[in-house]
Amino acid sequence: MSADQNSLGATTISRRAWLHSAAVALLGVRGVTPARADTYPSHPVRWVVPYTAGGATDVLSRLICQRLSERLGQPFIVENKPGAGSNIGTQAVINSPSDGYTLLLTSTANAINASFDPSLPYDFAKSVMPVAGVARIPLVLVVNNDLPVRNVAEFIAYARTHPGQLSIASSGIGTSLHLSGELFKAMAGIQFVHVPYRGSAPGLTDVMSGQIQGMFDNVTSSFELVRSAKLRALGVTTRERSETMPEVPSIGDTLTGFETSSFYGVGAPRGTAKEIIDLLNREIVQALVDPVIRQRLGELGAIPMTGNADQFGAMLAAETERWRRVVEISGQKKE
Missing domain, CATH: 3.40.190.150 (Bordetella uptake gene, domain 1)
Structure with a gap:
């Protein structure tokens, strides 16, 4: 075999080896996801x-x-x-x-x-x-027991006759609790003061004490307080009633089109x-x-x-x- 032929054969083997290694690498990249998924x-x-x-x-x-x-x-x-x-x-x-x-x-x-x-x-x-x-x-609008309102319509009417006298708590600015209140305020055409807290628990505490008049809160953290009559629930934010609070109507029944949830x-x-x-x-x-x-x-x-x-x-x-x-x-x- 001539030197040229030997060189050509080496080159061919080298190319084959390179192509093989490239194919393995490509298959490895493409196949890594299914391999991970299998195990x-x-x-x-x-x-x-x-x-x-x-x-x-x-x-x-x-x-x-x-x-x-x-x-x-x-x-x-x-x-x-x-x-x-x-x-x-x-x-x-x-x-x-x-x-x-x-x-x-x-x-x-x-x-x-x-x-x-x-x-x-x-x-x-x-x-x-x-x-x-x-x-x-679902979220629920809860109020202090001393607030003279029993439903959403009365709450809206009270807010209109007492502008600036209602404070509504939330678990923080930009949360679903805060923005549900802002949507409610805009759709009802009323005003109240938003008071943000670091979480819902301190807000609920101040609603119970009367320092704050109301709050939009997840039913998860408020339904026991409602059940034990420490807070009054006026309406849930979902279209349907909550199974946890079946006696509480939907806010949308009074304020058509209102609906939020977490x-x-x-x-x-x-x-x-x-x-x-x-x-x-x-x-x-x-x-x-x-x-x-x-x-x-x-x-x-x-x-x-x-x-x-x-x-x-x-x-x-x-x-x-x-x-x-x-x-x-x-x-x-x-x-």
Whole structure:
């Protein structure tokens, strides 16, 4: 064999080896997602709750995580990352690898912040993939027992005859509780003073004491106070009555078109494998139809949300648009 032939053969082998290694690399890149999906989960999964521990978000998350841990054979660990109206926890998930091992408890705050916070450093819709809905929780307008009103119509009439004398608490500026009150104020054509608190508990305390006259709050944290007659409930914010407070009418019965609620779901960083998304969705939906979990959700005043990932994504888009309109109507924005 001549030197030229030997050189040609070496070149051919070299090219074949290069093509082979390139093909393996390409297949590896393309195949890494299905391979992960086939073995998922192989180690613990972080479930980031962008709120402090102890509230309804914690209870909901731990219920689902316990079920996922049992079903999938790896711990699903709740990790609280509060701050900046859920933005700190949300951004931590967005910046995590898209491998299914970091999940986000999504909420109404994500839908609100898209329009309420002009300085938001991310586009939630483009950065987070919807996985599954978990629950929707109605809000309720509660007032101090000494306020001489028994229903929504009387509350509106009282506000009109006592301009500037009503104070309404919320769990913070830009929350669903705050903006529900602002929407109510705009639609009813009344005025009241908004008093933000760091969470709903101190606000409810001041409503009970009479320092504040009323508050929009999740039924989860207020229904026991209503049941024990420490507060008076005037109306729920959902179109239908709440099973937790069946005797309380919908605000929309008096103020036509008024409707808000809080919702919770699960998201993952953009790029997470569809197989992983589908697996998590199936398991979460199965958890939500379990009688024990449904009963616990009912005790919290929560309405389970089932459906596939695409349906949850459509709901997220609809809620983002709903709250965009509320922000626009109320004229409220983060400064």
